[in-house]
Amino acid sequence: MSFQLTILGASGALPAYGRFPSSQYLVIQNRHLLIDCGEGCQLQLARYNINIHKIDHIFISHLHGDHYLGLPGLLFSMHLQRRKDDLHIYSFRGLDEILLLQFKHSKSVLNFKIVFHTLTENKVEKVFEDSALTVETIPLDHKVMTSGFLFREKPKPYRIDKTRLPKDMLLQHIVQLKAGQDVRDEHGAILFRRDDFTLPPRPSLSYAYCSDTQPNDRFIEQIQSVDLLYHEATFMEEEVSKARDTKHSTAAEAASVALRAQVKKLLIGHFSARYKDLAPVLEEAARIFPAVSLAIEGDTIELSD
Amino acid sequence: MSFQLTILGASGALPAYGRFPSSQYLVIQNRHLLIDCGEGCQLQLARYNINIHKIDHIFISHLHGDHYLGLPGLLFSMHLQRRKDDLHIYSFRGLDEILLLQFKHSKSVLNFKIVFHTLTENKVEKVFEDSALTVETIPLDHKVMTSGFLFREKPKPYRIDKTRLPKDMLLQHIVQLKAGQDVRDEHGAILFRRDDFTLPPRPSLSYAYCSDTQPNDRFIEQIQSVDLLYHEATFMEEEVSKARDTKHSTAAEAASVALRAQVKKLLIGHFSARYKDLAPVLEEAARIFPAVSLAIEGDTIELSD
Numbered sequence: 001m002s003f004q005l006t007i008l009g010a011s012g013a014l015p016a017y018g019r020f021p022s023s024q025y026l027v028i029q030n031r032h033l034l035i036d037c038g039e040g041c042q043l044q045l046a047r048y049n050i051n052i053h054k055i056d057h058i059f060i061s062h063l064h065g066d067h068y069l070g071l072p073g074l075l076f077s078m079h080l081q082r083r084k085d086d087l088h089i090y091s092f093r094g095l096d097e098i099l100l101l102q103f104k105h106s107k108s109v110l111n112f113k114i115v116f117h118t119l120t121e122n123k124v125e126k127v128f129e130d131s132a133l134t135v136e137t138i139p140l141d142h143k144v145m146t147s148g149f150l151f152r153e154k155p156k157p158y159r160i161d162k163t164r165l166p167k168d169m170l171l172q173h174i175v176q177l178k179a180g181q182d183v184r185d186e187h188g189a190i191l192f193r194r195d196d197f198t199l200p201p202r203p204s205l206s207y208a209y210c211s212d213t214q215p216n217d218r219f220i221e222q223i224q225s226v227d228l229l230y231h232e233a234t235f236m237e238e239e240v241s242k243a244r245d246t247k248h249s250t251a252a253e254a255a256s257v258a259l260r261a262q263v264k265k266l267l268i269g270h271f272s273a274r275y276k277d278l279a280p281v282l283e284e285a286a287r288i289f290p291a292v293s294l295a296i297e298g299d300t301i302e303l304s305d
Numbered sequence: 306m307s308f309q310l311t312i313l314g315a316s317g318a319l320p321a322y323g324r325f326p327s328s329q330y331l332v333i334q335n336r337h338l339l340i341d342c343g344e345g346c347q348l349q350l351a352r353y354n355i356n357i358h359k360i361d362h363i364f365i366s367h368l369h370g371d372h373y374l375g376l377p378g379l380l381f382s383m384h385l386q387r388r389k390d391d392l393h394i395y396s397f398r399g400l401d402e403i404l405l406l407q408f409k410h411s412k413s414v415l416n417f418k419i420v421f422h423t424l425t426e427n428k429v430e431k432v433f434e435d436s437a438l439t440v441e442t443i444p445l446d447h448k449v450m451t452s453g454f455l456f457r458e459k460p461k462p463y464r465i466d467k468t469r470l471p472k473d474m475l476l477q478h479i480v481q482l483k484a485g486q487d488v489r490d491e492h493g494a495i496l497f498r499r500d501d502f503t504l505p506p507r508p509s510l511s512y513a514y515c516s517d518t519q520p521n522d523r524f525i526e527q528i529q530s531v532d533l534l535y536h537e538a539t540f541m542e543e544e545v546s547k548a549r550d551t552k553h554s555t556a557a558e559a560a561s562v563a564l565r566a567q568v569k570k571l572l573i574g575h576f577s578a579r580y581k582d583l584a585p586v587l588e589e590a591a592r593i594f595p596a597v598s599l600a601i602e603g604d605t606i607e608l609s610d
Contacts, residue, residue, distance in 0.1 A: 013381065013385055014382050014385045014386065015347065015348060015351065015382070016351070018348070018351070018352065020348070021378075039344055039345060039347070039374075039375065039378040040345040040348055042320065042344070043320060043323070043325070043344075043345055046320065046321070046323070047323065063407075063411050064411050065377055065378055065407065066381070069344075069374070069377055069378050070344065072374055073320075073326075073344040073370055073371070073374050076318065076370045076371070077320070080319045081319065094406075094409075095410075097410075098406055098407055101399075101402060101403055102368075102370065102403055105368040105399035105402075105449075106368050106369050106370060107448065143412065144410075144411060
């Protein structure tokens, strides 16, 4: 039941000090997801020994270059390595047009199918759902159409307590217990009480990715109490007017969002090239929200229940 | 009078072992040129402390991703760093359309002007000329329209021998001597004989960039006797059928081209991901053309006369 986030890049628009632009690799219960895909993403995936063919879903927050320019190269590499599986890409309109034009001029016909999912501006939408996970968009407030993504595990099964389970219990009864039901006979009498044989489900974990955006009240409620929030912190407070001009956030603002949304942990990134030393950026956020850390390339954050 | 080539990347289409895709930085007599611009080029330029604003001309050989996907990111970074000077891009048609579509979707209006120069397929064209340098295209033989580039210094001035120069010689006479003329009086009589006051010009250097291509007789004569030839060597001879399928060259073929064209030095690159160890690739070429070396990222090759 893993929930692991690996930072592939967290630079702002102008890469500096060897930092790569925005990209994150998220594994939730054996689902392999990519969030944004800045230039050099495929090189970072290789550096951290991540198998690109496991990635079936790619979520692109917006069409500023530092969030998607690594995508065509990654797709070409998947093609050259003979990928066959469908690949789902979630993005605002325009990315499909850009990719198709690139394929046309390189005379490329990919071995695999890309399924484009077009996001809607300023609207919370559930864009992905399967048996274990939902992904919904978080409308952000930036210079172009931009969306964050909220990854939320579905309720998990009750855990069978093997020490208390009769050896001859039928599989169909176990299924009922795991689903949280008491097992009853044909007359409705309880045969096996759920709480006698199970432990409560593990908590469902959640992760909100918010980049790029200026602070905006409207998404505070949506990300309330998530286990982990990634929020951009392009600037520090001394540059707050620059943050407003460019519709970005300061480290203090990111921390305030985390505080108001009562999230468990905060991760900040999308650092401006003006900050070589990131310690002051972290300190600014930590004064408001202590459970904060920097998004550092190669770091893996494991959420546990 | 420098003539310096720095390798930024020399991987084949599928990047591997941390190798970056094709890109080279060429400085000829204070002209700063970029040849191809694979993904991550701007990161490599930063790594090797190269000032991106000095680059005024970018030559793109063809529209396979590994040769141009670093360009939009580089352009965005030039814009963010407030470049003002015109930038000249030489490419086959399609690149302008791709870039303009990306600017449109990111709502970017660059601070500087891009001057697109569209190459013509299968035709040698002089695409750049100034007082010291010409650049002409080399029609190559690949799966899409592809062109190499031949960089050739113009004849250099005669060098004034200061030990022999009279202190009172007029500037206009020095100009004539440097241009290779004797200085004459109004009746045509020789006042200063060129060879009495000058040393011969330094040789004009030349560099041919040939990637990607399968061997083809038609460009052997054009690159005859260049000081340095970069030729792709994607495969080794054991994979020659793969080289034909993909219209690439083997290391032995690259060496044969160098031998037939009687170039002074050969540099090979565009290595397939199947070769982790490049020593055998080099050996295969060196058996045919000993003055060969591998294009290794970060290496600078200085040509001297």
